[in-house]
Amino acid sequence: MTGFSIAAEPGLLGIAIVASMFGVGLAMLMGLWRLARGPTVMDRILALDTLNVTAIAELMLFGIHQGSSIYFEAALIIAMLGFVSTVVLSKYVIRRDIVE
Template identity: 45%
Template sequence: MSQTILAVSLTFAQVCLAIAMALAALRMSRGPRAQDRVLALDTLYVNSMLLLMVFGIRTGKDIYFEASLVIGMLGFVATVALAKFLMRGEVIE
């Protein structure tokens, strides 16, 4: 019983997050400006982090938690560097 409930909701969550990632990728390819693409990249990072956590529940393994933590941190650093680049034209002054 609980397996069925979980399987249905996990599939729903994975489908939702996959559609969300597809929409973010669409926005990233469509633009129209550089800041939209960077924001889309940030959204993509967050969504993939959540997708990995859902995958961790599905498999019951702890390792996906660490992977999603790493993705979250990399996404933060990447977005900050890109925003800085958009503002000044260089990352390290």
């Protein structure tokens, strides 16, 4: 199911996608830095959520760059798992219990 062919076109759109991938990669590095240095647990949870969003963006951009739709499905799975993990971690920090 490869319906588009941006990968074969080296125009301005291809350059913009590659530049965006570098920008999102830089955002991932900053998120990793906050994850390692975060002074509180909530900062670390926010850094994990940021890494989740940037990983989704990176997969979407890579899928557009490659011209394949399988990366969009992987991004959807990561989005669902990331949302659940953020909710569970936040609930654990607030209540010290996951199951009510």
